[in-house]
Structures are given as structure tokens and as C-alpha cells.
Amino acid sequence: NAGVTQTPKFQVLKTGQSMTLQCAQDMNHNSMYWYRQDPGMGLRLIYYSASEGTTDKGEVPNGYNVSRLNKREFSLRLESAAPSQTSVYFCASSEGVVTWGYGYTFGSGTRLTVV
């Protein structure tokens, strides 16, 4: 049981380049999330998908787009990378509505550097 799988684990981009971060879960979870983690700032929500076919903006969506391809996969795209997007990106999934006490299962993260 792999849980939440993120690819790639590391990436270096030049300013202006684009890339897609991939995330897949095999736990049949309905909800999926993309967070970024920066030193001293904690985890901040970029986008989330409460269920297949729906996506919503989080706290820091600017410069990103997402696609919920199916129930398993939720990708994050950077159209034109900027140095401010240098961060560690985590994908997470949740069995149900988090207000009912369901926690997140996180992927292993993608460490992205934009130069």
C-alpha cells in the first residue's frame, strides 16, 4: 500500500519555466490537497479538491493551477516559475470531510528550487 505518491522528489527550474507536480493516492480518498511549506511559515494551502471533478483555491493560489484528473490523481502546475515559488510542496489526501476529524495522509514532498 503506497499511500500518497508524489513525483518528482527534487526539481530545479529556471525562472519562467513550467512544470507539473504529480500526486496519486491509492487509498480511495475523496479529498486531496496541495500545500507548500516554507521555513517559519508552516504549511499553506494552495488548492484543494473536495471530490472528483471539483477544485477550490486555498490561501496562496496565485501562480498555480490544478487538475483533478480522476479520484486518484491531483496535479499541480506552475505555468511560469518564479523564485518566490521555491519551496517544499506536499500533496495530501483525506478519507472524508476533515471537519469530522479525518486527518491527512501526506506524500513525501517535492523540493523545488527556482533560480
Next chain:
Amino acid sequence: QKEVEQNSGPLSVPEGAIASLNCTYSDRGSQSFFWYRQYSGKSPELIMSIYSNGDKEDGRFTAQLNKASQYVSLLIRDSQPSDSATYLCAVIPYNNNDMRFGAGTRLTVKP
């Protein structure tokens, strides 16, 4: 004011002692509360959740919630060096479906 605030630490305790980690939140209507552990360079792992006032115990971990004072704490009994990590507090604000995280408290357990 940040939505979720934690003392960044580092908090240092000797092996076998009780470690006490605290978290305050700003949205009085917040519903569910979570504690995660994150080892350096790794992803967060869920320790436990709590949504009712009072204590909830799971092994060596006890979560405490006081909604009137808007704080949630995590006690780790019989602390071990393997407990050395950053502990993240997370809160579900009212009328939201996602978690808001504190910046974390770094705990060091010294042998």
C-alpha cells in the same frame, strides 16, 4: 494575528520526562484540531485529532482542548530521543473544509 500560533522552540527535555507542546488559534468557531509530527526532511504524520473539550489519550500522547481559551496542547509522556521532531498543530476554522497549520514547535529529547 496568525490563525494558528505555536512557540517555535526549540523545546528541550530529558529522556523520560513529559514534553508539553502548546498551540493557540484565533477562530473561536474552529471545529477539529490535529497534531502532526514531522521529522527533518520528511513529511508530516498524523498523531491524533481532538474535537471535544477535555483530554484524549493515545498511548504516550495526550491531546488537551480548551475551546473557551482557544488553545490545544499535546503532552508526550516518557519522552524518547526518537520523539525529537517538529510538532505541527492544525485547526479546521468554522465553515471550512481544510486545515490551517501552525509553523511548528521543534522538540529535542536529550538522552
